[in-house]
Amino acid sequence: MSLNWKEIDLILSELDLPGSQIQKVVQTTFDVLCLKTHGRTGVKNILIALTPGACRMHETFKSIPKSDRPLRFAQFLNAHVVNGWIEEAVQLGDNRIVRLAIRCGISRQIKLYVRLWSNAANVIAVDEAGVALDAMRRLPKRNEVTGGRYAPEAALDGEGKQRAPKVYAIRELEGSGSFNEKIDAFYAEQGGALSLEALREQARRIFEIRINRLLASLEKLAEKEADFANSNRFKEYADIILANAASIKTGDSWLDALNFYTGGTIRIELDPKQSPSQQAEAYYEKYRKAKNGLSEVRGEIAAGKKELERLETTLAALLIETNPLVLQKKIRVGVDRSGGVDGAVSAQTRKTDAKRPGLSFRRNDWLIIVGRDAAENDDLLRRHVKGNDLWLHVRDYTGSYVFVRQRAGKSYPLDVLLDAGNLAVFYSKCRNNGEADLFYTPVKFLRRAKNGPKGLVIPTQEKNLHIKVDQKRLKELELCRIEKL
Numbered sequence: 001m002s003l004n005w006k007e008i009d010l011i012l013s014e015l016d017l018p019g020s021q022i023q024k025v026v027q028t029t030f031d032v033l034c035l036k037t038h039g040r041t042g043v044k045n046i047l048i049a050l051t052p053g054a055c056r057m058h059e060t061f062k063s064i065p066k067s068d069r070p071l072r073f074a075q076f077l078n079a080h081v082v083n084g085w086i087e088e089a090v091q092l093g094d095n096r097i098v099r100l101a102i103r104c105g106i107s108r109q110i111k112l113y114v115r116l117w118s119n120a121a122n123v124i125a126v127d128e129a130g131v132a133l134d135a136m137r138r139l140p141k142r143n144e145v146t147g148g149r150y151a152p153e154a155a156l157d158g159e160g161k162q163r164a165p166k167v168y169a170i171r172e173l174e175g176s177g178s179f180n181e182k183i184d185a186f187y188a189e190q191g192g193a194l195s196l197e198a199l200r201e202q203a204r205r206i207f208e209i210r211i212n213r214l215l216a217s218l219e220k221l222a223e224k225e226a227d228f229a230n231s232n233r234f235k236e237y238a239d240i241i242l243a244n245a246a247s248i249k250t251g252d253s254w255l256d257a258l259n260f261y262t263g264g265t266i267r268i269e270l271d272p273k274q275s276p277s278q279q280a281e282a283y284y285e286k287y288r289k290a291k292n293g294l295s296e297v298r299g300e301i302a303a304g305k306k307e308l309e310r311l312e313t314t315l316a317a318l319l320i321e322t323n324p325l326v327l328q329k330k331i332r333v334g335v336d337r338s339g340g341v342d343g344a345v346s347a348q349t350r351k352t353d354a355k356r357p358g359l360s361f362r363r364n365d366w367l368i369i370v371g372r373d374a375a376e377n378d379d380l381l382r383r384h385v386k387g388n389d390l391w392l393h394v395r396d397y398t399g400s401y402v403f404v405r406q407r408a409g410k411s412y413p414l415d416v417l418l419d420a421g422n423l424a425v426f427y428s429k430c431r432n433n434g435e436a437d438l439f440y441t442p443v444k445f446l447r448r449a450k451n452g453p454k455g456l457v458i459p460t461q462e463k464n465l466h467i468k469v470d471q472k473r474l475k476e477l478e479l480c481r482i483e484k485l
Contacts, residue, residue, distance in 0.1 A: 002054060002056060002116060002117075002118045003055065003056045003096070003116055003183075004096070004168035004170075005091060005093075005094040006168050006169065006170050007168075007171065007179070008091050008098065010170055010179050011179060011183070012089055012090065012091060012098065014179060014180050015046065015059060015089065015180065016039070016041060017046075017086045017100070018086055019039055019040060019085070019086065020037040020039030020040075020085070020086045021038050021083065021085050021086075022035055022037055022082055022083070022085075022086065022102065023036045023037065023043075023083070024036040024078070025074050025077040025078050025081070026064050027071040028064060028066070030071065031049060031050040031051050031136075031137075032048070032050070032051070033047075033048040033049075033050075033073070033074065033077075033136065034046065034048070045060050046058070047059070047060040048114055048123060049187075050121035050122065050123070050137070051121075052119075052121075052202055053118055053201075054187060055096075055117065055118050055121045056183065057114055057116060058180045058183050058184055059181075060184050061181060061184055062184065062188060072134075073123070073136045076125070076133070076134045077125070080104060080133070081102050081104060081112070081125075083104075084102040084104040084110070086103075087101045087102065087103050087109070088100065088101035092153060095155075096117060097113055097114065097116070097152050098113070098114040099111055099112070099113055099114075100112040109128055110125055110126070110127060110133065111125070111126050111127075112124070112125055113126065113150060113152060115152075120139075121137075122136055122139065123135065123136040124136075124150045126150050126151075130150065130151045131147065131148070131149060132144060132146060132147065132148040132149065132150050133146060134146055141474075141475070141478060173185075173186050174186075199331065200319055200321075200327070203315065203318040203330075204319065206331070207314070207315040207318075208315075210311055211315075213476075214304060214308050214311065215308070217304060217364070218305070221300055221304065222301065224293075224297050225294065225297045225298060225301065227290070228291075229294060231286075231287050231290030231291050231294065232287070234287035235283070235284065236259070236261050237268050237283045238279075238280040238283035238287070240255070240258075240259065240260070240266060240268060241268065241270075241276055241280045242276065242277070242280045243257075243260070244257045244276075245276035245280075248270065251272045252272060253269065253272050254267055254268065254269060254270060255267070255268045255270055318330060356369065356380075356384050357376040357379045357384075358370050358371040358376045358380060359372065359427075359481060360481070360482040361477050363416070363419055363476075363477065364415070365407065366405070366407065366413075367404070368402065368403070368404050368405075368419060368477075369384065369385070369403045369405070370400045370401075370423050370424075371455075372400055374454045374455040374456075375454060375455070377401040377454075378454045380401060380403060381457070384403075385403045385405070385443050387442060387444030388406040388442050388443070389404060389405050389406050389442065390403065390404040390406070390420070390441075390442060390443070391403055391439075391440065391442070391443050391446060391459070392420050392421060392424045392438050392439065392465070393424060393439050393440075394424055394425060394429075394430055394436045394438050395464075396437075397430040397436065398428065398429050399424060399425075399427055399429055400423070400424060400428060402421075402424040418467070418470070418473065421438055421440075421465050421467035422469055422473050422474055422477070423477065424436075424467070425438070425467050426474060431469075434468065434469050435466065435468040435469060436466075437467075438465045438467055439463075439465075440464075440465055441459045441460065441461055441462040442461075445460045445461045445462070446458070446459055446460075447459075
């Protein structure tokens with residue numbers, strides 16, 4: 001289990017961090033951070049773990065393993081807070097959020113907020129104005145990204161007054177020494193088992209979301225298959241309209257006629273604005289599309305069933321894994337957040353995803369790429385998108401370039417446009433407006449602005465798309481985001 005607020009208060013009082021200097025920051029894994037400090041009582045290694053079910057912050061007396069490669073947040077902290085002095089180390093009421101105020105140089109202060117919530121643990125660095133400089137876990141939905149705002153003090157009830165503390169007790173742990181020593185020994189012995197169960201629950205939750213979404217898609221595809229399978233009726237409607245063309249008057253909305261295929265009567269809906277031949281051709285076109293779409297839908301159903309089987313098999317394998325480190329790696333690396341799993345995405349695809357800048361989302365086999373700044377926009381345009389890929393950007397505001405990768409023989413469906421449009425608005429300066437107009441056009445119709453800033457393009461043959469931000473759609477897209485490790 002994670003630390004409760006009373007235990008956090010006790011740990012902080014024993015640590016006596018104010019007046020200590022941060023000498024080094026080590027990030028051993030994606031959810032474990034260690035601050036090496038030196039103060040009145042000597043050198044301390046302060047462990048911060050965001051592990052689900054075992055969130056904690058305390059002094060550790062175990063050796064700190066080095067990471068195989070430098071991790072982003074540790075590099076940020078080493079560049080900005082190392083050699084800084086801790087001026088304050090307090091918990092915000094009973095909220096299990098620790099605030100470390102660090103003096104960096106003469107006039108600059110950085111605050112590290114350590115949020116020890118099992119379902120949303122994070123470490124966020126902010127400046128004096130409350131603007132996020134970086135976060136250990138970048139969470140756009142919570143605005144915990146560079147440039148976002150984070151001020152948990154504002155959530156306290158009243159004018160700076162905290163709520164009545166929840167009733168918790170400090171655990172009675174075996175062993176001697178300080179509570180920091182006892183809690184360090186406890187998690188060294190029990191932490192693996194605690195985090196294993198939490199990781200299994202995390203795997204179950206992730207996969208069940210994908211399985212349920214896939215089942216819903218298969219249900220819709222089955223309805224479409226049934227509709228396409230009955231496509232012959234459109235051809236029959238067209239034949240009957242042509243046979244009765246002389247009796248159809250301008251403005252008729254329905255045709256009641258003999259169905260010479262069954263021998264009975266039939267009622268066919270008409271478009272009052274079209275001639276009989278035009279209406280017949282429209283039904284013939286529906287017939288052709290349905291006939292061609294039937295094989296495609298059946299292929300999608302077969303692929304979906306195969307994917308469902310793979311998801312269920314992979315989940316079963318994850319739930320019997322006994323090593324929490326191996327399980328964590330499988331969840332992070334083995335799960336493609338679009339719903340696929342290790343093996344469903346080729347090694348070459350993963351390699352390409354890792355090298356590509358920006359954010360990537362894979363939704364129903366469509367790849368959507370978001371450049372977060374001018375440099376990423378420019379790099380994507382130069383090296384990672386092609387002429388028939390689709391480009392979207394908000395009108396009249398600065399923001400991300402959003403690209404949709406072309407699929408051979410496929411036109412861009414409305415759902416994909418809405419997904420890309422929502423991302424374009426979300427990652428722009430008009431995010432808070434709730435809606436915006438967008439340009440969209442194939443990449444081949446973009447022209448670089450002469451002597452313009454990096455990444456600036458002028459679109460031609462562009463079309464307009466009006467987007468009202470759909471929070472449900474954005475949440476679904478977040479689940480489809482491809483993680484780059």
